[in-house]
Every structure is written in structure tokens, then in C-alpha cells.
Amino acid sequence: MGAMAGHNQTDGRTMRRTRNREAVLDAVLAIFDEGTLDPSIDDVAMRAGVSNRSIYRYFTDRDHLIRTAMSHSMARLGPDLMLEVNTSDSFDERVRRFVDHRLSIYDRTASITRAAKLASATEPLIAEQFEMARLMLRQQFLNHFGPELGPLAPNEQTAAVIAAELPFQFESFEFLAASTNGVREEMRNLLIDQLTLSIGRFRTTVS
Template sequence: MVDTAAEVPSVDGRRARRARNRAAVVDAVFALIEEDEATPTVEAIAARAGVSVSSIFRYFESLDDLHQQTIEHHFARVAPLFEVPEIGEGPLDERLARYVDARLDLYEAIAPVARVARARALDAPAIARSLALARAQMAGQARTHLAPELAARTPARADDLVALVDTLTSFEAWDLLASVHGRTRAQVRRAWLTALTSLTA
């Protein structure tokens, strides 16, 4: 006779252990990315998480799946930073300052994972879709935040302005300014505010 009462805790224990190990693997990937901003090897991930290499492929379908889970988990952690405070409210100069500060806070928080996401998106359709959704969301925020200025333009000119603002303040633009040109946060903020003020005048 099977003791079903004894089986249930055993099954629950395995599930809990699996969930803990999956979380440990995701945390390991994130920690390794933060340390050297590169895609870590599966051996390094296993060592950091305290699991075997083979177990990683029991928890995740592939390395692409693991990277996608890590990216999504990290972005979920910093979800509030994707929002623009008091979106669309107040005079233009205050709106521009809030918009720029929100973008800078976000990019500084997500930089290592965002770089990996963009690299992996080239051959990982799921990651590419996630990035496309995030980019569409951010362009929509620019449109909402600058609604009064856009309303004074023709639809074509309004679309031009949204595209320019979104591109100018994109992660890619920030990364180029910070990593290649060595601009500090204060310098990027000043440059962006100057450019946005000119564009929206």
C-alpha cells in the first residue's frame, strides 16, 4: 500500500529545492554579469550557484532560456525605474528634468544586464521581443510626457520629435556617452537637457 501522505512532502520538498536552485542560478548569472559585464560560461554559473553543470540544463531549456529568465527577473526587480514620475504633468522644464533623471536612474541600474540583453537579442528571438516591447513602452512615455508640445505640431512632425527624443535618451545613446566618451552623469544630464530644450522649443 502506497503512503500518499508521505509522498506529498517529498514532492513538495523537491519542488522547493528546484525553485531554490533555479533562483540561485539566475542570481549567479546576474552577479557574474555585474562583475565583468560579459556573458558568463555555464561552468562559472554552476560554480557560483553551487550546482552541477548538468543540473542547470534540467532547470532551464538552454542558455538562451537562462539568459532570458535572468534578464526578465532583473527587469522585474527594477520595474519602478522604467516609469517616468508624474508623467505629462507640470511645465516643460520640469517635465524634461524628470524625464532625463528617470532615464539616467534606469540606465545606471540596468547597464550590465542591458548590455548582455542587446548582445543576446541578435540570436535569441524571445529576448529581442522583450527589448522591442520595452523600447515601445519608452517611446510611448516620451509621447505622453511631451503631449502639449506634440499637439502643436503636425502628426509627421510630432512623430519626428518622439523619435528624436527617444533615440537621444536611449540606453544605446547613454552607453555611448558614458562608456566611449567618458561623460559623467552630470555631463550627460546637462547635454540631454540642452538638446531636449532645443528640440521642444
């Protein structure tokens, strides 16, 4: 009986520790969403409702906390980053789906990306994660527009990808959002037009 009680106490402490750790990570992300990209330990502790000492029990330092919060956010978003590829769909349908998907990613990741870009200047691990994400999204682009890009010579394919990807960089989304006052339909139409032109001029080479 005593052993069971001790086991239950241990489970309770583990669950409480997990809840507190999750609360701390959620607090960091909430602060990012509010526009503070470089929160202090005091800011996070107050938002999470825990002590500073508790935070240092879960994370070795502030940088470790920020890195973990970013990884935590990306893990949650994982399935949403995937784009279904159906190359039998028309070019126009695939353009619209691609634009809608990238706009959705921007909406979901804008605040965490702003914070991550700030941190990446001094955090090599975060910069490395950015590069991995960039390569993943580029491969996604190549797969999605395989019928148009596949037959191109390597130098033509590289030129097509660079031209087409440029409007979908995070900084381009930020500029576009500011220029259109965040009006989604305007952003969407501009991106569709740009992507159609970028890939369309190479489609004439293939046909």
C-alpha cells in the same frame, strides 16, 4: 501521519528547487554585472554553487537560461520603469524628471542590456523584447510631453520624437558615460540641455 510527512518532504524539495533556480538566475545577472556578457554553463554553475546537471534540470539549454535571466531581471525592474505623468507640471520640471528617470533606468539595466544586445543577434525572442521595450518607452515619452507634442502635425511630431529620443538610446548613454568619465552631473546637464532644445524648438510652433 505518513501522508503529512510525505507532503512536507515534497514541499521541501519544491522550495529547494525554487531556491536553486533563483540562485542560478542571480548568478547569471551577477556575471553580467562583472562584464562577462556570454557566460558558459560552467561559469554559472560555479557562481551559483550547483552542478551543471542541476542547471539543465531547470533550463533546456544555455539560451533558455540566458533568456530567462533577462526576463527575471526585467520583471524585478518593472515598477521602476514606470514614469509618473503629470502634465500640469512645468515643461522644465518634466524635462528634469524625464532625464533623471532615464538615467536611473540606464544605471539599473546597463549590464543586462549589453548582454541582451549581444544575444539578440541570434535570439529572435530577445530582439522582440527589445522592440516591445522601445515602443513602451516611446509611448511614455509621448505621454510625458503630451502638451508640447499633442498639437503638432503628425510629421512634425515624428520629427520631434526622433530628435528628442536620440540622446536617450542605450548606445548614446554608453557614449555619454565614456565621454564624461561617468560624471553623473555632466551627463544629466547635457541631456537636459539636449531635450530642452529638441522639444523647445517645436514648442514655439504650438504657442
